[in-house]
Amino acid sequence: MTFVMALCVTACVGVSIYLLLGRDLKGVAMGVFLLGHGANLSIMAMSGSPVLPAENATAAESLKAAPILGAHVPSPALANMVDPLPQALILTAIVIGFAVMGFLLTLLIITNRSTGTLVVDRLANEPVSTTRTDTRAEPFLPSGTPS
Amino acid sequence: MSMALAGFLQLAVVAPPAGGLLLAIIAPVLAGLATLLLPRAAVTARVVLAGAGPALAFVLVLWHLGAHGVAGHTPPPESHHASITHVADTSGTDDLASQVIESSLSHASDAGRLAAPPQGTAVIEWVPDLDLNLAFLADGLGGFFALLVAGIGVLIVLYARGYFGGATEQARADLFRFYPTLGFFASAMLGVVLADYTLLTLVFWELTSISSFLLIGWNRYDKAALKLAKQAFFTTGLGGMFLLGGIGLLGYHTGHWRWSELLQHANDLDWSGGTLKAAFLLMFVGAASKSAQWPLHYWLPGAMAAPTPVSAYLHSATMVKAGVFLVGRMLPLFVLPGEGVGVDIWPGLITWIGAITMLYGGVTAVNQHDLKRIFAYTTVSQLGLLMAMYGLAGFDFDHAGHVVAAAIDLDITQIANHAFYKAPLFITAGAIGHYLSRSLPDLHGAFYKFPAICATMLLAGYALAAGPGTVSFQAKELFLYAIYHAANGRPWLWVILAMTIATAACNVAIFVRLLTTLLGLPGSMGKADHDSAHDDDHGHGEDGHDHHHAPEPGLGGALIWLPAVPLVALQYIGGLAPGVWDRLFGRFERFGYYFDHGVPSLLYAITHPGVPLYASGVAIVLGVVLGLSKLLRGQHIDPHDAIYPGVEAASVGLGRGLFAVLQNGSLRVYLTVVLIALMTCLSAAAWHDPGMIAPIGAEAARAFELPLGVIVGLLIVITALLLPVFSSRIVRVLMLGSCGFTVVAMYVVYQAPDLALTQLMVEIIGVLLFVLVLRLLPEPPQGERALPVGKLWRAGLGLVVGLAFGWITLVCAHAQPEALLGEWFSQYSYHGPAMIDAAGEKTGYERGGGGKNVVNVILVDFRGFDTLGEISVLGLAALGVWSMLPGRRRELCGEPPAQANASSSDPSTAEATLS
Incomplete structure (x- = not known):
């Protein structure tokens, strides 16, 4: 099962890197979300397989129990129950990922409004190139020095 | 009680208190800062207050030396005296040098070292963990330098009053700004020469570089001066970095971080391996950069952009001698007299670097017109001579089966000699430049207009030429003796002797030209050379001080040359009455192998002729001829001046090139670099630990356990x-x-x-x-699709990174930790630990999370702050979205902002309901 998860992580992270390296900012935004999925799945997989070990498995139950204590969880041992801690971490991550998504989408709108383009190279080049020309003209002269 | 008092007194004898010297060090900067409180018009009060700082420092150092003695100074044994006197008395017509060799052979046992290792003061803790504390070492070298710095400091304070003037608003503003900076320098320099902790020396060393930078760039509107200030700062500052490396190596290798401790253990240092040699080399580079040794000397003539008081103080008498001082400090450590040289490269390296500097500085100095540049190059030359003097000290030599001590004598006299004529030369050069011009061809007959200034300059110039009657003459003789001794068995050292004669001839030539020009005699740097010279006068980044001032009447005006007089007087006292000189400075001398009873008198030197005396004579004759000849009358452009601008342009260009390549503004390039670096690290990890590959197979076998x-x-x-x-x-x-x-x-x-x-x-x-x-x-614009090659590259990188992350997931999941945190969380999610009473019965549970959904309990209870942070992030993001969308805000102006927030706050409410 973990191997399947590893494949999912590979697919999500790989595609997200492909998108992040692209020229379109919208693709970059999608890449960020996909990267979040990949990271969450990776943490999930690290908690181990949800399949019950063969000696504990019954005909009715082949999976470990959800981390909710109750009548059907006789003892809070992780042999029979999935690890709750990665779930807690991922829950936090999902919510923060959502906040980042909202922020990022807003940034897209703002960027588009102020520059009229969402092509990464163009966005990157224009402002930086102007500052660089400025630096070249007088690299070390302190500002405010009368000439 | 009395026992305790006796113990305390004994302690006081063993380690003198540090407070007095600490106060002496900070007195100049405190006084300088205090002058800022005075109103600008109070010129006299300002001068008095500023001068009180170094004066107090002078008195305190003197008091310390009087109360606790010169550290490490022990009077030479009586028998030693006797034998010298005896040899001197019975000397026939043999030359002096061979007699003193004989005399030192007669007491070869104590020829090794006259002075005991000096004792530092008590420690005031500063940063004990770094071995950086406040303790001071007022030995002969340090104590003398401290008095020199403080004493000349007082004179320079007075001179600055004469130089800047006091009547105009501009002059008052200059003085207002000048004295605190000067005090800063004086304190830093006192710290360098008095510090006992090696790292403390370094701290003050860098402070002198900073103050030098501030003073060279005194004229803030002169771009040339700023460049030269930067040049001096970077050259000496980088030298300071070398010094840091050397001090670090020395400290870690020996375990000693105090000069006094190092000197005490000089004989049992571990010389095996190259560590100490490397430490020496690094420290010497630092010293050479500070003392303007070839090929790093270029910054010193450049530093003449500073106002002349600064040139007279920092760049001739004190700061530039810091390197010489450091080498003098290291000498007893790295050179073990009578037992061979600890660092075998010492004599060869230092002597040759010093000698090249000496000759180059001397020849270049003749070839200048600007007085300050002339004196700057003679300073370079003299610093080279002082270095060579310490270098020669590394030569000990075999004489009739005995190893005779290293060739050094009366180093303090040499150092004092230079300070006592070079500072007056600068002072008077500044004065004459203030009234007339600093270009020598313009000064034809200036003596008749300004007799006092010119007479002082000529008297100091006579000392520059090492004329008989000045202590400079004897100092030159001492140096020639040192060469003569060291050359015994090393014929190639005669080259150094020739270089010294040539340098001395150049100095004599400079004096001859000064004399003829100022007096308007034939053979002067006449008006003929004038036209070609004048245009260049302002081209060297001079200090921009306006020329052709009217002489200021009264004491204030006289202060522009008067401070030079006591220093020149000391030159002639040393020359004509060496007994007085010895009473003044003899107690500071650390090395007296041949002349341990003091500076030889002029008569003594003349009546005991030998190679050194003949060499002096040759130098004087050659110098007079050269001075009167038409040779070397141009203005030599020092090719080393191109070193720093070249290095700076190269490094700035390199930086700009690297910036253009690395910081090209493309996010994709940055990301690619980061990812490739990540992949490289992961590959290295897998290469290092092949066990990281195994989980892939093990997990792949269990891939289909859950359809x-x-x-x-x-x-x-x-x-x-x-x-x-x-x-x-x-x-x-x-x-x-x-x-x-x-x-x-x-x-x-x-x-x-x-x-x-x-x-x-x-x-x-x-x-x-x-x-x-x-x-x-x-x-997205349809016409600008990325090239297929770019897509392939992206896909390939994506695939590699994706696979790497999948692999990491497998490796982590495959690990079998001893205990899982989750176990603890689920155990105590509802109940706390069980409470057991004394009888062993379970009576109940302590308080736990109180919830059955373990994930929720973790979120809101065990890791509640984490969740609080998460909610804050959400809130901040919502605020950010809200503030970034002004248009949207305007649309919603009539209504409460619930709608816009609703989307953002949904997940938190969702989570809240879940929890």
Whole structure:
């Protein structure tokens, strides 16, 4: 099962890197979300397989129990129950990922409004190139020095 | 009680208190800062207050030396005296040098070292963990330098009053700014020469570099001066870095961080391995940069852009001698007289560097017109001579089966000699430049207009030429003796003797030209050379001080040359009455192998002729001829002046090139670099630990244990891979959404209901938001599709990084930790630990989380602050969105902002309901 998860992580992270390296900012935004999925799945997989070990498995139950204590969880041992801690971490991550998504989408709108383009190279080049020309003209002269 | 007092007194004898010297060090800067409180018009009070700082320092150092003695100074044994006197008395017509060799042979046992290792003061703790504390070492070298710095400091304070004037608003502003900076320098320099902790020396060393920078760039509106200040700062500052390296190596290798301790253990240092040699080399580079040794000497003539008081103080008498001082400090450490040389490269390296500097400085000095440049190059030359003097000290030599001590004598006299004529030369050069011109050809007959200034300059110039009657003559003789001794058995050292004669001839030539020009005699630097010279006068980044001032009447005006007089007087006292000189300075001398009873008198030197005396004579004759000849009358442009601008341009160019390559503004390049670095590290890790590969096979064997999981996993993979295939952005968003929903399914498989619910909410809102936002954004320009090569490259990198992350996941999941934190969380999620009474019966449970959903308990209880942070992030993001969308805000102006916030706050409320 973990191997399947590893494949999912590979697919999500790989595609997200492909998108992040692209020229379109919208693709970059999608890449960020996909990267979040990949990271969450990776943490999930690290908690181990949800399949019950063969000696504990019954005909009715082949999976470990959800981390909710109750009548059907006789003892809070992780042999029979999935690890709750990665779930807690991922829950936090999902919510923060959502906040980042909202922020990022807003940034897209703002960027588009102020520059009229969402092509990464163009966005990157224009402002930086102007500052660089400025630096070249007088690299070390302190500002405010009368000439 | 009396025992305790006696113990205390004994302690006081063993380690003198540090407070007095500390006060002496900070007195100048405190006085300088105090002058800032005076009104600008109070010129006299300002001068008095500023001068009180170094004067107090002078008195305190003197008091310390009087109360506790010169550290490490022990009077030479009586028998030693006797034998010298005896030899001197019975000397026939043999030359002096061979007699003193004989005399030192007669007491070869104590020829090794006259002075005991000096004792530092008590320690005032500063940073004990770094071996950086306040303790001072007022031995002969340090104590003498401290008096020199403080004493000349007082004179320079007075001179600055004469130089800047006091009547105009500009002059008052200059003085207002000048004295604190000068005090800063004086304190830093006192610190250098008195510090006992090696690192403390370094701290003050760098402070002198900073103050020198401030003073060279005194004229803030002169770009040339600023450049020269930068040049001096970087050259000496980088030298300071070398010094740091050397001090560090020395300290870690020996375990001693105090000069006094190092000197005490000089005989039992571990010389094996190259560590101490490397330490010496690094420290010497630092010293050479500070003392303007070839080829790093270029900064010193450049530093003449500073006002003349600064040139007279920092760049001739004190700061530039810091390197010489350091080498003098290291001498007893690295050179073990009578026992061979600790660092075998010492004599060869220092002597040759010093000699080259000496000759180059001397020849270049003749070839200048600007007085300050002339004296700057003679300073370089003299610093080279002082270095060579310490270098020669490394030569000990075999004489009739005895190893005779190193060739050095009366180093303090040499150092004092230079300070006592060079500072007056600068002072008077500044004075004459103030009234007339600093260009020598312009000064034809200046003596008749300004007799006092010119007479002082000529008297100091006579000392520069090492004329008989000045202590300079004897100092030159001492140096020639040192060469003569060291050359015994080393014929190639005669080259150094020739270089010294040539340098001395250059100095004599400079004096001859000064004399003829100022007096308007034939053979002067006449008006003939004038026209070609004058235009260049302002081209060297001079201090911009206006020439052709009217002489200021009264004492204030006289202060522009008067401070030179006591220093010149000391030169002639030393020359004509060496007994007085010895009473004044003899107690500071550390080395007196041949002349341990003091400076030889002029008569003594003349009546005991030998190679040194003949060499002096040759130098004087050659010098007079050269001075009167037409040779070397141009203005030599020092090719070393191009070193610093070249290095600076190269490093700035290199930096700019690297910046253009590395910081090209393309996010994709940055990301690629980061990812490639990450992959390299991971490959290195796998290479290092092949066990990281094994989990792949083990987990692949168990891949199909859960068919449902395999199906969901495949769906995730397919949806993710299909995402970039479609070009329509709506389809892309839908693919993103489907991927998210299959991830939800995977959470269900993994028995994580909370995650599934939350992800479901987020996914629904996310897809909706994305579709809404996409409507506002433009389509990507169709004509500018990326090249297929770029796509392939992206896909390849994506594949590699993806595989790496999958692999990391497998490696982590395969690990078998001893205990899982989750176990603890689930155990105490509802109950706390069981309470057991004295009888061993379980009576109940302590307080636990009180919830049955372990994930929720972790979020709101065990890791509650984490969740608080998460909610804060959400709130901040919502605020950010709100503030960034002014248009949207205006639309909602009439209504409360609930609608805009609703979308953002949804997941938190969703989570709250879940919790």
